[in-house]
Amino acid sequence: MVEGTSRIVGPVILLGPPGAGKGTQSKRVEQHYHIPQVSTGDILRQNVKADTVLGHVAKEIMARGQLVPDELVNPMVAERVREPDCDHGFILDGFPRTAAQAGWLDAFLEHEFFDNLQPHHGLLIVIQLAVDYNELLLRLTGRRSCPTCGRIYNVHLQPPKVDELCDLDGSRLIIRPDDREDVIRERLNAYAQLTQPVADYYRSTGRLKSVNGDLPVDQVTPQIFCLIDNTL
Ligand code: AMP
Numbered sequence: 480m481v482e483g484t485s486r487i488v489g490p491v492i493l494l495g496p497p498g499a500g501k502g503t504q505s506k507r508v509e510q511h512y513h514i515p516q517v518s519t520g521d522i523l524r525q526n527v528k529a530d531t532v533l534g535h536v537a538k539e540i541m542a543r544g545q546l547v548p549d550e551l552v553n554p555m556v557a558e559r560v561r562e563p564d565c566d567h568g569f570i571l572d573g574f575p576r577t578a579a580q581a582g583w584l585d586a587f588l589e590h591e592f593f594d595n596l597q598p599h600h601g602l603l604i605v606i607q608l609a610v611d612y613n614e615l616l617l618r619l620t621g622r623r624s625c626p627t628c629g630r631i632y633n634v635h636l637q638p639p640k641v642d643e644l645c646d647l648d649g650s651r652l653i654i655r656p657d658d659r660e661d662v663i664r665e666r667l668n669a670y671a672q673l674t675q676p677v678a679d680y681y682r683s684t685g686r687l688k689s690v691n692g693d694l695p696v697d698q699v700t701p702q703i704f705c706l707i708d709n710t711l
Pocket of ligand 1: 497520574575657
C-alpha cells in the first residue's frame with residue numbers, strides 16, 4: 480500500500496446501505512489517494528443549510544427518508560465532478576442510488592471522463608460495503624457528527640473522548656434529523672427497494688467488488704485500499 484499516492488484513481492463508487500460506513504471510509508480514501516469525496520447527502524445538506532432552491536425542495540424529502548428525484552441529483556453530481564479537483568479521480572459516496580442514476584452515470588462518465596481512456600470499465604471501481612441489518616440499526620441510532628469538520632462518531636461503537644464533543648475541534652456533536660428511528664426504517668426500505676438494484680446492475684456487468692462492512696472500521700479500510708490498488 481503506497482501512503483498518499485498521487486496516481487490517477489477511479490472514479491471510485493462506494494455502495495452500501497445507510498450506516499454501512501460509506502462516509503467514514505470515503506474520507507479515508509480521500510486522504511490516502513488525494514481524491515475528493517463527493518457525497519450527495521453532504522451536498523444536499525449544504526444546500527438545505529444555505530436555503531438554496533434545491534435545498535428547499537430536498538429538505539422535506541430528506542426528512543421523510545425518501546430519495547430526492549434524479550432530475551435534481553444528477554445535475555448536482557455533474558456540476559461537482561466537473562470541478563478541477565476531480566480531474567484525477569473522485570470517490571462517490573451515496574451516488575448512484577437508483578438503477579436510473581447508475582445508467583446516467585455510465586453515460587456521463589463515458590462522455591466526459593473516458594473519451595481517451597480504454598478500456599474504461601476497468602477504471603470504474605465499485606465497492607459494496609455489506610452490513611448486517613441489526614448492526615446497521617445500532618450504527619444509525621448511535622451516529623453523531625461534527626457540524627464543523629464532518630467527522631463521524633458512534634456513541635456505542637466509536638465514542639468521542641469527551642461525551643458529545645468532537646475530538647478534533649471540540650464542537651458539540653449533532654444527530655442528523657434523518658437518524659430518528661422511524662426515518663431510519665424508511666431509509667433502509669428505500670435502500671432495499673431502490674439501491675439494491677444498483678449493486679445488481681454493477682454485479683451483472685462484472686464490476687462489483689464486495690467488502691465485509693461488519694468488521695471494525697480499521698479492518699475495512701485496508702480491504703478497500705487493496706481493491707483500489709489492484710485496479711490501478
Ligand atoms: P446520505 O447522507 O447519503 O445518507 O443521504 C441523506 C439523504 O439525502 C438521503 O436519505 C436522501 O434523501 C438524499 N440523497 C442522498 N443521495 C441521494 C441520491 N443519490 N439520490 C437521491 N437522494 C439522495
